[in-house]
Amino acid sequence: MxxxxxxxxxxxxxxxxxxxxxxxxxxxxxxxxxxxxxxxxxxxxxxxxxxxxxxxxxxxxxxxxxxxxxxxxxxxxxxxxxxxxxxxxxxxxxxxxxxxxxxxxxxxxxxxxxxxxxxxxxxxxxxxxxxxxxxxxxxxxxxxxxxxxxxxxxPQSFGWFADPIRSLDDLRGLRYRTTGVNVPIMRALGARPVSMPRSEIGPRFEAGELDAFELVGPAVDLAYDLHLFLPNYLFPSFHQTxxxxxxxxxxxxxxxxxxxxxxxxxxxxxxxxxxxxxxxxxxNTAALRTLREQHSVTIGTVPDDVLTRIGAVASDFLSQAREEAPSEHRRVFDSFTTARMQIRAWTELTEGNFMRARALPFSYPSSG
Structure with a gap:
């Protein structure tokens, strides 16, 4: 280019x-x-x-x-x-x-x-x-x-769905609003991704042209009333971390x-x-609480085996994109992936293990 x-x-x-x-x-x-x-x-x-x-x-x-x-x-x-x-x-x-x-x-x-x-x-x-x-x-x-x-x-969400995602079969044929690099990844998994402006999400869903969608995260999604359309709000976002x-x-x-x-x-x-x-x-902290407590939104996560398969497809896509990119873009890509591996070792040793330890079954002081 x-x-x-x-x-x-x-x-x-x-x-x-x-x-x-x-x-x-x-x-x-x-x-x-x-x-x-x-x-x-x-x-x-x-x-x-x-x-x-x-x-x-x-x-x-x-x-x-x-x-x-x-x-x-x-x-x-x-x-x-x-x-x-x-x-x-x-x-x-x-x-x-x-x-x-x-x-x-x-x-x-x-x-x-x-x-x-x-x-x-x-x-x-x-x-x-x-x-x-x-x-x-x-x-x-x-x-x-x-x-x-x-x-x-x-960090953003995986999106809004009628039902929880339990397997890759639940993605196949799903008309799913998303953008950018996630479009070819979802297509490779058998979904039917579509891109559209935020303003079209509600009308297209109500017209029966859309089954699921993602936008940003709790604060933005709440501000635009996306909780009115679908009840299951899934995490994590793998494509917009x-x-x-x-x-x-x-x-x-x-x-x-x-x-x-x-x-x-x-x-x-x-x-x-x-x-x-x-x-x-x-x-996002406040909005997530509002969605759960005031609007009865079900907050869920995507199963590890589904994320593993998505990760493999995403890796293949990125590898191909790197090979096809001009040299100046490959330099940015290579710097990013090298830094990712270096920093990841420290993050997982410290914050990753701390998150696991914090979830262990012991009592902790609370405000009431």
Whole structure:
């Protein structure tokens, strides 16, 4: 894939004009003013709030020298064009998901989610300490974009079903709404996966065109009333174990900033990564309790033998995708899988065994 084809000569002219418009006159007035596109609308839990918190952090830390205004996903045109607009400088920055542009290659998917991949903590370790950020910078740098971690959708669900999944036979023929890499995996298992926007889930289900679906996790699914359609809510998600959120910034505009403002953007993104991750976990904790106690939703898990088979299919799919990917995408894939194995040994020895020990049959103090 020729990644530079996405920025045309006309786009380069637009970029130069946008940089002049957004930077020089603003500096002449005593401050730089940028807009940040949020992938998520107001109704989506936690994420527009997170974008505003990030923008406010940058504005306050810079004492107004760099002020950021957050706009909705469609306020500056089609959201699908956002990456190209950040690349060209038409938009200064966006808070988004890399896999929104997965058609550009395997690494764009990997930088958001990987089947049976990492937890968000493990992914952060890879990005910040095991070489992930440098590869990410190289990949996006060819598009004129500087990326940062800036939040997480958290661990997600396997989905909503009429009945529990007890065997692979229960997946065969199932019209199951899902997205991305999960589509070919589910198809290989005999399901009939379909992709559709969130807004179509309810109408398509009520029209008898859908048997099961997954969206995100408890807080988001509760906010969009998905519990009204099906009673069984199954875990774990194997394909979206950690939905990493990115802040992408036009690279030339970022590098034009004074060094202290560059540091402010980087540190504000890092701070919001932690703030949003904890907020999402807290929201999901509360929403899961609401679903169970107020809406009588049955919370269940997918059997190990089913997950084992899914894991084998996912592994085959990823291996083939790696072989077909350009070299720069293979480097990201190989770095990810190497880090996964290294970190996994520590996670399973410590947190994995602790989770097992915590579930042992002994009493523990409670609030009542």
């Amino acid at each position: 020729d990644r530079r084809r996405f920025v045309s000569a006309a786009g380069a002219i637009t970029a130069a004009g946008a940089l002049t418009t957004l930077s020089r006159p603003a500096i002449a007035r005593g401050g730089i003013r940028w807009q940040m596109v949020s992938r998520w609308p107001e109704a989506f839990p936690d994420q527009m709030e997170s974008g505003r918190r990030l923008a406010e952090r940058i504005t306050r830390m810079s004492d107004g020298r760099l002020s950021v205004e957050v706009v909705g996903p469609r306020d500056l045109g089609d959201y699908g064009d956002t990456f190209d607009k950040v690349s060209s400088g038409e938009i200064a920055m966006a808070r988004s998901l890399s896999y929104d542009w997965r058609d550009r290659g395997l690494a764009f998917e990997i930088l958001t989610v990987v089947p049976f991949g990492m937890t968000e903590t493990e992914r952060t370790i890879w990005i910040q300490d095991l070489g992930g950020q440098a590869l990410w910078d190289d990949l996006f740098g060819d598009f004129g974009v500087k990326p940062f971690l800036a939040g997480s959708l958290g 950690a939905g990493s959120i990115q802040l992408i910034v036009n690279r030339e505009m970022y590098e034009r900033l004074p060094e202290d403002l560059q540091a402010i953007v980087a540190n504000a993104a890092q701070a919001e990564h932690v703030a949003n991750l904890t907020r999402v976990h807290a929201s």
